[in-house]
Amino acid sequence: MLLPALKAALPGARRGRIDTTYFDTPDRDLWKRGFILRIRKTGQSLIQSVKQETPSAIVRGEWERETDCGAPDLAAIRRTPLAHLIHKHRLGASLRPAFEVHVERISFVLGHGGAQIEVAIDQGDIEAACGKLAVCELELELKRGDQAALFDLARTISSQGPLHLSVISKAERGHLLARGAWGCSAKSSKPRLGAHMTCRQAFQAICQSCLHDFMLNEASFGTSDRVEAIHQGRIAIRRLRAAITLFKPMVFDDAYARLHDELKWLAGLLGAARDLDVLAERMPAAGDARPAGLQAFAERIEAKQRRFHKAVLETAQEERARTLLVDIVAWIEDGQWRRRPSDLPDAALSSFIGPRLKKRLKSLLRQGGNLGDLGPEARHRVRIEAKKLRYMGEFFLDVRGVAISRKLLKRFVQSLGELQTALGEMHDEEAKVPLVEAEVQSWREEGNGFDEAAISAAEQWAAAKVDTSAELKNAKRAYLKLAKTKPF
Incomplete structure (x- = not known):
């Protein structure tokens, strides 16, 4: 069933298959430091992407380059923050496929509240050595305009169907699946803070960390690990409330x-x-x-x-x-x-x-x-x-x-x-x-x-x-x- 908020834009939708391979070292050195390295195939095109975590869960640093190879092109990341990490720790030779994502995508651009928002509907799976995980999700990306329109559209969609907001990316699900940890409870994570941060940046980073922890445990509320998942989910909400209280002024x-x-x-x-x-x-x-x-x-x-x-x-x-x-x-x-x-x-x-x-x-x-x-x-x-x-x-x-x-x-x-x-x-x-x-x-x-x-x-x-x-x-x-x- 297509949600009413999306029906008008469907006739102009693009359809296609996307196959993505994510790379990391056996010790997940990139992921631990907030980086993602992937190569995505769409049709005959290959795009290598580097992504970096920011204090916001909805905005990430991203650098893309076309490539003609299915293996990481280290020269292509030279002008990204990842280059320093790979050079400093000599990680180039250790990079290898960590997991793959295969989806059928329907995408279109929707005008909403004066903004242009790209909507992508993905269905497929994540594959890792430990097994497969189904993917069925709708992504919203602000192309132009005020981000308030993005949130308004998300709120409208959420009210029209059983869609649940998540900041757990395919990359994180893939890494957890590869470790055999998807569907398990998770303890609190540490927000990435620094003395250089402003109060606003720190508040956002802390809150996003707490929300991430809640959503990660929420995914396990229906599993055999539900007792601990509920416990850790409760802790995540309590930490979020503590952060909001701390920054109340x-x-x-x-x-x-x-x-x-x-x-x-x-x-x-x-x-x-x-x-x-x-x-x-x-x-x-x-x-x-x-x-x-x-x-x-x-x-x-x-x-x-x-x-x-x-x-x-x-x-x-x-x-x-x-x-x-x-x-x-x-x-x-x-x-x-x-x-x-x-x-x-x-x-x-x-x-x-x-x-x-x-x-x-x-x-x-x-x-x-x-x-x-x-x-x-x-x-x-x-x-x-x-x-x-x-x-x-x-x-x-x-x-x-x-x-x-x-x-x-x-x-x-x-x-x-x-x-x-x-x-x-x-x-x-x-x-x-x-x-x-x-x-x-x-x-x-x-x-x-x-x-x-x-x-x-x-x-x-x-x-x-x-x-x-x-x-x-x-x-x-x-x-x-x-x-x-x-x-x-």
């Missing part, structure tokens, strides 16, 4: 509150599934270690896990979530905040971030000053603040000038992690009681075959006190280390 505009609330909604969806996964992980294993009577309750929790995982997968594909991703990318790249009269976007990164982190550290130290006397809710708030601050600090570990020294910043992040982990263990233990109580109440209200023995066993397991004094001691130790660290 610069990016606050009319869209800020709405996007903040929508991201909170998405985090809540993932959080509900994650809470249930944690509860299941804490239950005694099946067999001798599981008390008699607890098996039926465990099976009920497992069934509910499956429902929650399905809900996460389905909701992520619904229009609300699809539109949110388009809106957040549009806001990051071209939001109203970029046109507000302010010196902050072009300010030096180090002059802005250090004071912001220092202010949040002081607030955290005030909240956790009497950690041993705090109740569960207050300790949980300290944990949340420590987690946010750790995410914020991690973004800048490799950026000179943000802290007095990288060593102190690393120690700062490490202490935050230790504090978060210790308090997290205590919270997970405390949280199992209300989670079990809610599930028991739900089971009773259903009134169809609930098992009193199973309920009793679950209540006894949840109520059993686990000694968390060691975790509290670890939390206090981490707090003292954090208080002594003076990174800013």
